[in-house]
Amino acid sequence: MDSATADMEKMALDEGADRKLLIAVDFGTTFSCVAWAQTRRPDVQTIIIQWPGSTSGGLEGISFDKVPTELRYDENDAKWGFQVDDFGPRYQWFKLDLDPSQSRGVSDLSRQYPDQHALPPGYNISGEKLFTDYLTALRKHTEEVLKHKLPQSILKSTPIEYIITVPAVWSDVAQAKTRSCAEDAGMGKQLMIISELEAAAIYALHAMDPHSIQIGDTFVLCDASGGTVDLISYTVTALKPILQVEEAATGTGRLCGSTFLNRIFNKFLIDKLGLNEEWDEEVVEDAMKRFELVTKKAFRGSPTEEFVIPVPGLADDPEQGVRRGRFRMTGAEVKKIFEPVVEEVVTLVRGQIAATNKSVKAVLLVGGFGQNAYLRETIRASVDPSIEVMQPPNGWTAVVRGALMKGLSVMEPTTARVKVASRSARNHYGTERMTKYDAMKHSKRPNYWDAYDGEYKVNDMDWFIKKGDPVNEEKSFKRQYHKVWPIAEGHNKAVSQDLLMSQDADNTGAPTYKDSGDVRYLARLTADLSCIPANDLAQKTGKDGRQYYSVHYDIEMTYYSAHTKYAMVYKNVRYDSVTVEYV
Numbered sequence: 001m002d003s004a005t006a007d008m009e010k011m012a013l014d015e016g017a018d019r020k021l022l023i024a025v026d027f028g029t030t031f032s033c034v035a036w037a038q039t040r041r042p043d044v045q046t047i048i049i050q051w052p053g054s055t056s057g058g059l060e061g062i063s064f065d066k067v068p069t070e071l072r073y074d075e076n077d078a079k080w081g082f083q084v085d086d087f088g089p090r091y092q093w094f095k096l097d098l099d100p101s102q103s104r105g106v107s108d109l110s111r112q113y114p115d116q117h118a119l120p121p122g123y124n125i126s127g128e129k130l131f132t133d134y135l136t137a138l139r140k141h142t143e144e145v146l147k148h149k150l151p152q153s154i155l156k157s158t159p160i161e162y163i164i165t166v167p168a169v170w171s172d173v174a175q176a177k178t179r180s181c182a183e184d185a186g187m188g189k190q191l192m193i194i195s196e197l198e199a200a201a202i203y204a205l206h207a208m209d210p211h212s213i214q215i216g217d218t219f220v221l222c223d224a225s226g227g228t229v230d231l232i233s234y235t236v237t238a239l240k241p242i243l244q245v246e247e248a249a250t251g252t253g254r255l256c257g258s259t260f261l262n263r264i265f266n267k268f269l270i271d272k273l274g275l276n277e278e279w280d281e282e283v284v285e286d287a288m289k290r291f292e293l294v295t296k297k298a299f300r301g302s303p304t305e306e307f308v309i310p311v312p313g314l315a316d317d318p319e320q321g322v323r324r325g326r327f328r329m330t331g332a333e334v335k336k337i338f339e340p341v342v343e344e345v346v347t348l349v350r351g352q353i354a355a356t357n358k359s360v361k362a363v364l365l366v367g368g369f370g371q372n373a374y375l376r377e378t379i380r381a382s383v384d385p386s387i388e389v390m391q392p393p394n395g396w397t398a399v400v401r402g403a404l405m406k407g408l409s410v411m412e413p414t415t416a417r418v419k420v421a422s423r424s425a426r427n428h429y430g431t432e433r434m435t436k437y438d439a440m441k442h443s444k445r446p447n448y449w450d451a452y453d454g455e456y457k458v459n460d461m462d463w464f465i466k467k468g469d470p471v472n473e474e475k476s477f478k479r480q481y482h483k484v485w486p487i488a489e490g491h492n493k494a495v496s497q498d499l500l501m502s503q504d505a506d507n508t509g510a511p512t513y514k515d516s517g518d519v520r521y522l523a524r525l526t527a528d529l530s531c532i533p534a535n536d537l538a539q540k541t542g543k544d545g546r547q548y549y550s551v552h553y554d555i556e557m558t559y560y561s562a563h564t565k566y567a568m569v570y571k572n573v574r575y576d577s578v579t580v581e582y583v
Contacts, residue, residue: 019038020161021037021038021161022038022162022163022411023035023142023160023162024162024164024165024400025403026399026400029069029093029226029227030092030093030226030257031067032066034138036404039412048145049065050062050145051141052081053083054082064082065396066397067080067081067082067138068081068082069094069134070084070090071134080133080134081137086285087281091130094131095127095131098128098178099170099171099174099177109260128181139186161188161191162192163192163194163403164187165562166178166194166195166196167196167228167230167253168230169253170562172522173522175562176563178193179563192406192407193561193562194406194407197223197251198420198561199400200221200402201245201420203392205245205364206402206417213239215237216235217361218234218235218361219233219234219235219245219364220232220233220356222348222364222366223367223370223399224258224369227257228253228254229253229369231348232250232352233247233248234248242419243418243419244418245421246422246423247423247424247470248358249355250426262288262296265337269284279314282312283314286312287311290308290309290310294307295329296372297371302331306331307328308328308329309327310325310327342374349363350383362389363379363389365390365391366398367396370391370395370396406561423470423472424468427502427504428466429500429501430461431461431481431497432461432498433459436455451544452548453543455543460512461511473559476557476558479554479555480553483495483551486546486548491534491537492529494528495526496526499525500514500522501519501520502519523580525566527555527568528568529551536571551570553569555567555568
């Protein structure tokens with residue numbers, strides 16, 4: 001080893017204490033993506049484009065910005081991504097199995113045009129196992145790639161932290177499952193979870209010309225990918241020192257991504273050419289590749305366009321339009337394939353614009369499908385002429401790029417370029433509480449005797465966050481709780497509090513009681529009291545003359561981009577000792 005190399009390695013070790021390697025993962029429904037950067041060099045952000053192929057066991061079989069979110073189990077071996085060839089069954093779309101509560105899990109398009117080779121999520125393997133196995137393969141590949149990008153001294157001395165994105169509309173339960181699966185996949189306990197839409201917005205707004213943005217401007221972000229199309233809106237609240245935005249409308253989404261174009265095209269081929277005596281799976285494979293790589297991207301919407309689709313081996317048939325192993329498609333035929341999918345997207349965009357109740361400046365299209373020219377022009381023709389429809393650069397990888405930017409800004413705030421100042425609560429969140437019985441108000445409610453206070457009580461709801469309320473990660477919500485129990489029962493080691501929620505789909509307002517409306521249990525918060533000595537617990541005499549422990553404490557809740565953190569505060573001392581068990 002020469003002296004220069006030795007000096008570099010020594011410097012790397014010396015700097016390792018405050019250096020981190022951040023790896024962002026956009027785990028998509030149909031494709032996934034990875035980007036990485038060092039906190040000491042936040043300006044150098046790299047997308048991984050090397051993936052093992054079906055015939056290559058090395059790192060560099062395929063060069064592509066993303067890798068298919070697919071798995072196949074061959075005996076004891078799990079193949080993933082591009083290792084899964086086009087023939088035979090495979091697991092797809094298993095990301096959606098993590099949150100079955102989402103009604104978008106099955107759409108009209110997915111029912112009408114199922115993938116013939118896809119094993120349904122949860123068929124004989126749980127969604128959590130599929131998710132974990134895929135993330136494990138993705139992590140191992142990423143870390144292997146980094147061995148060829150960075151000196152070993154840096155990799156040995158630099159902590160790695162992962163960032164993973166999740167849909168904005170996912171439930172708290174699904175977010176918790178994501179964290180658990182990522183930890184099981186070896187991504188560590190310091191995992192950061194970020195909303196996909198928020199990540200995409202951070203990158204898309206950063207990529208825009210800053211001189212074109214003014215305070216009060218509202219943007220609709222449409223992340224149109226392979227499986228899903230998700231939307232959210234933001235309004236600019238500040239330009240300096242960095243661009244700040246707040247949610248203008250809550251997120252919406254649906255299963256109407258570009259994969260359905262492939263499925264509709266596959267049905268079109270079968271209906272058109274399936275009776276040809278030479279028809280087989282290889283014909284479909286070649287035709288699908290041309291449609292995916294050329295036709296989908298080149299189509300502009302004109303019925304006079306013409307596309308040549310390879311159908312090798314098919315016998316010439318003038319009536320079918322087959323000649324010399326090629327099939328000619330007219331623009332009108334391609335348009336019929338696009339229409340049912342594009343119509344769904346347009347409906348979502350128009351609905352999101354209306355939900356803002358504001359003058360929208362632009363619709364920003366990101367995601368792979370978001371880069372499609374026909375989709376862009378159809379949306380442009382379907383909205384008010386004053387609304388611009390734009391495709392930011394690197395739109396297909398906007399989510400993973402924005403997630404990495406967000407992660408870097410958390411580690412080093414001076415690198416922040418765009419900040420989401422507040423988000424809109426998607427549900428009502430609260431707890432059930434004891435209230436003194438009032439015969440005028442509670443005549444129809446069951447009541448019970450409280451021996452400690454010496455009065456009748458009823459249970460009603462205490463909503464500490466209402467649907468639509470602004471929330472941000474710099475402001476924690478605190479709720480005070482009071483627990484009493486007889487001293488004769490000893491020192492309780494823990495106290496529990498049930499957290500409830502209401503989606504309030506009809507926007508009729510937060511229900512007053514737990515058994516009214518759509519109130520359901522979300523989680524049980526358990527605060528560890530073992531850290532508090534028994535002689536520090538207040539002792540009171542109840543109305544019944546018995547001695548009680550009386551504990552007043554706060555549960556502190558901080559809502560981040562895509563997860564919630566809880567802590568207990570007792571006598572102004574903060575204990576990070578609250579565990580959450582999601583129902």
